[in-house]
Amino acid sequence: MRKKTGGSIYSGASPEEVARDLAPLVDFRDEGMSLAELSALVEERLLPHLMRYDRPSFQSMFNAFPESGAEYGARTALEWNQGVTNWQVSPGGAMLEEMCCKAICRLFGLDEAAGATFMYCGTYANQQALYMALHRRAEVDGFDLARKGIAGFGGAARLKVLCSSDAHFSLRHAARTIGIGEEGIVELPVDGNRRVEVSGLRRALDEMRAQAEAFCVVATAGTTSTGAVDPVRDIAAVCRDEDVWMHVDGAYGLAYSLVPGWNPLFAGLELADSVSWDPHKQFGVPIPNSILFARRESDFARMALHSDYFNIEESDEPNPGLKSPPSTRPLTALSLVASLLHQGLAGVRERLKAPLAAVGGLHARLGSDKGFEVLHEPDTGILCFRVIPSGGVAEERLDELQQGIYERMMAGGERTISITRIGDRKALRLVAVSPSVSADDLIETAVAARDMATGMI
Numbered sequence: 001m002r003k004k005t006g007g008s009i010y011s012g013a014s015p016e017e018v019a020r021d022l023a024p025l026v027d028f029r030d031e032g033m034s035l036a037e038l039s040a041l042v043e044e045r046l047l048p049h050l051m052r053y054d055r056p057s058f059q060s061m062f063n064a065f066p067e068s069g070a071e072y073g074a075r076t077a078l079e080w081n082q083g084v085t086n087w088q089v090s091p092g093g094a095m096l097e098e099m100c101c102k103a104i105c106r107l108f109g110l111d112e113a114a115g116a117t118f119m120y121c122g123t124y125a126n127q128q129a130l131y132m133a134l135h136r137r138a139e140v141d142g143f144d145l146a147r148k149g150i151a152g153f154g155g156a157a158r159l160k161v162l163c164s165s166d167a168h169f170s171l172r173h174a175a176r177t178i179g180i181g182e183e184g185i186v187e188l189p190v191d192g193n194r195r196v197e198v199s200g201l202r203r204a205l206d207e208m209r210a211q212a213e214a215f216c217v218v219a220t221a222g223t224t225s226t227g228a229v230d231p232v233r234d235i236a237a238v239c240r241d242e243d244v245w246m247h248v249d250g251a252y253g254l255a256y257s258l259v260p261g262w263n264p265l266f267a268g269l270e271l272a273d274s275v276s277w278d279p280h281k282q283f284g285v286p287i288p289n290s291i292l293f294a295r296r297e298s299d300f301a302r303m304a305l306h307s308d309y310f311n312i313e314e315s316d317e318p319n320p321g322l323k324s325p326p327s328t329r330p331l332t333a334l335s336l337v338a339s340l341l342h343q344g345l346a347g348v349r350e351r352l353k354a355p356l357a358a359v360g361g362l363h364a365r366l367g368s369d370k371g372f373e374v375l376h377e378p379d380t381g382i383l384c385f386r387v388i389p390s391g392g393v394a395e396e397r398l399d400e401l402q403q404g405i406y407e408r409m410m411a412g413g414e415r416t417i418s419i420t421r422i423g424d425r426k427a428l429r430l431v432a433v434s435p436s437v438s439a440d441d442l443i444e445t446a447v448a449a450r451d452m453a454t455g456m457i
Contacts, residue, residue: 069342222253
């Protein structure tokens with residue numbers, strides 16, 4: 001077995017090697033083992049293959065080890081194993097979730113009428129947002145979507161969701177789930193910095209007016225490929241004029257609206273009908289920890305389901321489970337509350353500034369080096385670029401080169417990078433989420449990528 005040594009962030013093992021190591025963990029037998037034996041087995045066989053999110057050389061995704069306050073909250077929630085769907089199963093847990101949701105609405109400057117619900121991930125939050133938007137459209141058309149379903153529209157082909165061409169793939173999941181299919185998504189053009197062009201949105205709405213109907217427009221506050229923030233306020237104005245639900249996918253980027261200097265990028269957030277956010281990214285809160293906001297808390301009534309023994313309709317106690325589907329929901333609010341109390345808001349802002357500064361420093365460095373092609377200016381904590389060998393290489397081989405660099409670096413196990421597609425070009429992608437990642441760490445990875453290219457052409 002390949003063991004993690006030195007500064008490695010994971011073993012670097014192949015899928016086949018990992019599978020061989022993990023085989024004893026799924027070899028279930030009649031006779032149990034002691035906790036000491038179990039611990040030794042997990043430490044030997046599994047831990048070397050897990051990612052060390054706390055290492056500055058982890059620069060590819062949005063994951064982070066728990067912040068100490070959040071870890072305490074999660075440990076307490078685990079010890080008590082509370083289901084917090086309603087007052088019946090956990091009076092304190094249900095009330096804490098409700099109060100936390102209101103406090104987080106205030107933190108992000110939302111109106112007093114706003115509300116929120118905890119979700120398992122941003123994908124589910126986006127899915128529920130699209131369902132609520134479709135439900136609202138059905139109400140305009142005079143029927144109850146919860147009862148009649150999509151058949152009430154007399155054909156789903158005319159129903160459209162408009163979003164950036166860089167929008168998260170979870171919107172495709174959502175389109176499948178609510179029954180409009182992926183053909184129900186209309187992708188909007190983006191500008192040179194990968195933000196939705198508002199003129200393109202208006203044009204798309206005008207062009208579809210005769211044959212289709214937009215029931216939701218999705219703005220992304222921090223795309224997962226480049227971290228770009230769409231012009232929320234301008235998109236909200238279009239949605240108001242067209243009487244269309246506006247959802248903001250802020251799963252990745254919303255946290256940065258709390259940082260002075262970056263807040264203007266998110267102007268108009270309070271105008272959105274719904275917003276999704278993942279505290280388990282930059283906040284260092286344990287997974288799962290996602291939130292869906294609604295500008296009007298009453299909009300969550302579209303999700304409510306009652307039963308004779310659970311979530312009873314006549315009950316007036318706090319019932320978080322009426323606002324989103326999970327009928328067994330963990331006390332995830334506690335880890336977020338504990339983290340915010342432990343760090344303080346000033347500490348949270350400092351935590352958020354670090355990755356922004358790191359990526360800003362990387363952008364400045366690569367922008368002055370002819371060995372790199374920088375593909376956008378960073379709005380948040382992501383930068384995409386291409387390595388351009390000094391001796392030159394045919395354009396058609398550049399994609400192949402970026403892919404080769406990515407594969408070689410990941411196989412090494414010493415640092416991570418990711419790969420994406422910007423328009424029709426493959427690009428290398430560096431992400432800073434943890435406050436331990438500095439500009440120097442990112443630059444070191446970019447230089448290592450450039451050096452790898454020398455031996456590949």
